Amino acid sequence: MEAKPPMPMRTVWRGAVSFGLVAVPVRLVAATEEHRGRFREMHSGCGGRIRHKRVCEVEGPQEEISYADVGRAVELPDGGLVPITDEDLERLPLPTRHVAEVLGFVPGTEIDPISYGRAYYAAPEGPAADRPYVLLTEVLARTGYVGICKIALRQRERLAVLRPRHGVLVLQTLLWSDEVREPGDLGPSVPVTDREMQVAERLLSELTGIEMQQLEDEYGHALEQLVAAKTVGSEVPELPTPQPAVDLLTALEQSVQAARRSRQ
Structure with a gap:
């Protein structure tokens, strides 16, 4: 792109x-x-694009209000509005x-x-x-x-x-x-073994260091693939979802070996 x-x-x-x-x-x-999204709103029923209009509650939805005529206000407890201008804020x-x-x-x-x-x-x-x-x-x-x-x-x-x-x-x-919200009880409280901790530390050591400048946002490219597939009526292959390891220690040791091979 x-x-x-x-x-x-x-x-x-x-x-x-x-x-x-x-x-x-x-x-x-x-x-x-930040990278901006590329989606547009559409009517799921007929496929037409959704348009949003600025309308006034007093004058009704017949006429759209131009952006130049939109001001700001503070709402009172009774629902009344107190207009606030740029000069007021100054x-x-x-x-x-x-x-x-x-x-x-x-x-x-x-x-x-x-x-x-x-x-x-x-x-x-x-x-x-x-x-x-x-x-x-x-x-x-x-x-x-x-x-x-x-x-x-x-x-x-x-x-x-x-x-x-x-x-x-x-x-x-x-x-x-x-x-800032506190996490509460979101985190689990289960014990890990000393051996698991040692191997996990080795894995961190093997994976230390990353070139942040070389990382790219791939969402846009994936979206282009999806749009191209839908345009011609084909399917995009579904990527596998990682599953939790049955044997945590074995998964850690295999990860350490794989990380070492990738650096050779």
């Missing part, structure tokens, strides 16, 4: 990162771009609208990866930002610490972490503690 050109880096936030009495003017741009009495104040620094290993959200590159804004920007980036890289801050972004206040990556500051949003 032909690679699509990268999306332009649009600024999503402008303000300053502050730590102590030092303020660093920055702008945020999205650091990641006057929102919230310090984190334009300042991401570092509340403290912690070792990066203390952040549970389950809490990580969207990542943004924080680029310095103006020559006055360069020296404090480089200083903050390098001191974080040298110490292994990350900065914890709050920022108002995309119509909500978020917890975020500041960390260095390739000489650039990354601001990555974090889930609030009450947004």
Whole structure:
């Protein structure tokens, strides 16, 4: 498949990162771009494409509302709507609208990866930002610490972490503690033998190291195969589903041998 050109880096936030009495003017741009799906909605009955229309509850569904005429509002308990404009949001009495104040620094290993959200590159804004920007980036890289801050972004206040990556500051949003679910009793509690643990550790050792840059998203190619088969009325061969090992220790030992052969 032909690679699509990268999306332009649009600024999503402008303000300053502050730590102590030092303020660093920055702008945020999205650091990641996920692969998008290719499906369209259709009517299962006749095969027609489904279209969604913006309609007004007051004026009825006869006329579609243009996107330019769509505003935002906050719903009251009685169902009434209070309109909120961009100008209103600019006057929102919230310090984190334009300042991401570092509340403290912690070792990066203390952040549970389950809490990580969207990542943004924080680029310095103006020559006055360069020296404090480089200083903050390098001191974080040298110490292994990350900065914890709050920022108002995309119509909500978020917890975020500041960390260095390739000489650039990354601001990555974090889930609030009450947004992370505990697993409860999802995990089984069965004993494993010392021998099974030893062989499993050997298997991990054999499988250590992977070239992440060489991994590709194969979903699109598989979907193309499925579409091509359905177009001509043929069937796509079904892939086998891995089954749990009957003898765990034997499966581990065979896996170690297979991993060694693949590296020769």
